[in-house]
Amino acid sequence: MSFDLDHLVTRYDLSHLDDPFNMEEINTVLKEIPPDKSRGPDGFNGLFMKKSWDIIKNDFIKLTNDFYSGNINLASINIAFITLIPKVNNPETMNELRPTSLVSMPLKFITDYKRKSSLCFIIINMASLKGKQFMTV
Amino acid sequence: MQDDPLFEKLDRMFSSAEWTSDFPNTMAFPLARLGSDHIPIHIQVGAHIPKAQLFKLENYWFEFDGIMELILDSWNMAPIKQDSALNINIKFKYLRAAMEKWSRNHSNLHKIIDNCSYTLALLDGIEEQRSLSIMEKNFRRILKAHTPKLLETKIIYWTNRAKMRWEQLGDENTKKIILLPFKAIEEIILLLSRMTMATTLLTMIINLLLYGTLTKTYWVFQITPP
Numbered sequence: 001m002s003f004d005l006d007h008l009v010t011r012y013d014l015s016h017l018d019d020p021f022n023m024e025e026i027n028t029v030l031k032e033i034p035p036d037k038s039r040g041p042d043g044f045n046g047l048f049m050k051k052s053w054d055i056i057k058n059d060f061i062k063l064t065n066d067f068y069s070g071n072i073n074l075a076s077i078n079i080a081f082i083t084l085i086p087k088v089n090n091p092e093t094m095n096e097l098r099p100t101s102l103v104s105m106p107l108k109f110i111t112d113y114k115r116k117s118s119l120c121f122i123i124i125n126m127a128s129l130k131g132k133q134f135m136t137v
Numbered sequence: 138m139q140d141d142p143l144f145e146k147l148d149r150m151f152s153s154a155e156w157t158s159d160f161p162n163t164m165a166f167p168l169a170r171l172g173s174d175h176i177p178i179h180i181q182v183g184a185h186i187p188k189a190q191l192f193k194l195e196n197y198w199f200e201f202d203g204i205m206e207l208i209l210d211s212w213n214m215a216p217i218k219q220d221s222a223l224n225i226n227i228k229f230k231y232l233r234a235a236m237e238k239w240s241r242n243h244s245n246l247h248k249i250i251d252n253c254s255y256t257l258a259l260l261d262g263i264e265e266q267r268s269l270s271i272m273e274k275n276f277r278r279i280l281k282a283h284t285p286k287l288l289e290t291k292i293i294y295w296t297n298r299a300k301m302r303w304e305q306l307g308d309e310n311t312k313k314i315i316l317l318p319f320k321a322i323e324e325i326i327l328l329l330s331r332m333t334m335a336t337t338l339l340t341m342i343i344n345l346l347l348y349g350t351l352t353k354t355y356w357v358f359q360i361t362p363p
Contacts, residue, residue, distance in 0.1 A: 055213075059225050072220065105229070
């Protein structure tokens with residue numbers, strides 16, 4: 001099955017992907033972060049972010065701004081647990097397991113912006129066209 | 138023993154799936170070979186699975202007083218670094234250490250609830266012997282208000298864990314992907330009503346011939362911006 005990639009991508013308006021992060025966007029991320037999902041290597045979850053946002057706010061805004069300007073070394077927070085979740089009772093092949101990454105909270109925060117999901121939608125669409133499987137982050 | 142012994146694994150321990158699930162911590166230790174060419178195996182049976190030493194924030198912690206002050210203090214106590222990622226990482230590290238220390242007194246919910254109930258029963262027992270002092274009465278009132286709160290934290294604790302089953306069936310992401318073909322069918326019906334019957338039928342037949350199933354025709358129709 002063949003398709004025209006360039007043509008497919010230009011169908012979406014991608015100009016907003018370059019904008020700096022604003023407060024509204026940061027608040028949306030905070031609002032939509034699930035409070036009780038499994039924790040990453042740092043051990044903190046979404047509820048912590050919500051409850052103590054007033055305390056940790058400044059550091060996280062600085063993090064997102066530095067991430068936007070590229071003036072950041074992600075090595076210290078770029079850690080994740082890769083977990084295999086069985087889809088059936090006794091999984092025997094990799095097809096019966098679903099890999100998922102439990103990333104640390106700061107990294108999760110900067111990768112959770114809405115613009116990522118719009119990008120993901122395109123990637124998933126294209127991957128499905130190709131018949132490829134994707135890992136969720 | 139023979140002069141030229143055969144080194145084959147003769148002595149084994151067998152276990153069934155039920156046994157493993159009932160006693161997950163069963164260990165077989167080979168002992169020293171004395172006299173015979175067989176070895177004795179020492180089997181240690183245990184149902185206790187060691188808990189990971191990883192730090193894990195529990196949602197019920199927020200139900201206790203003083204947790205926010207703890208977060209505030211340890212978050213601001215950490216040294217400030219130039220790199221914002223490193224900065225946050227160090228702050229989390231300080232917070233983890235502080236919360237770990239704090240949680241030692243709060244993580245054994247079962248024990249705390251038991252202690253509260255025991256103390257309440259003790260106070261009731263004393264009251265049968267003699268009348269309670271004002272201090273004792275106040276203490277009992279506080280305990281009575283505190284115990285339901287503790288039980289509620291226990292509910293939060295288990296709700297967190299009950300969610301794990303749900304993950305096996307699929308999370309939001311897979312749900313989206315599974316649901317899309319159904320949306321596609323709706324869209325096909327919509328298209329059917331708009332197009333002239335002849336062209337629609339022709340497209341449907343072509344797609345069915347090309348891609349086999351109706352679900353796959355989805356991709357032919359769906360490549361429009363969301």
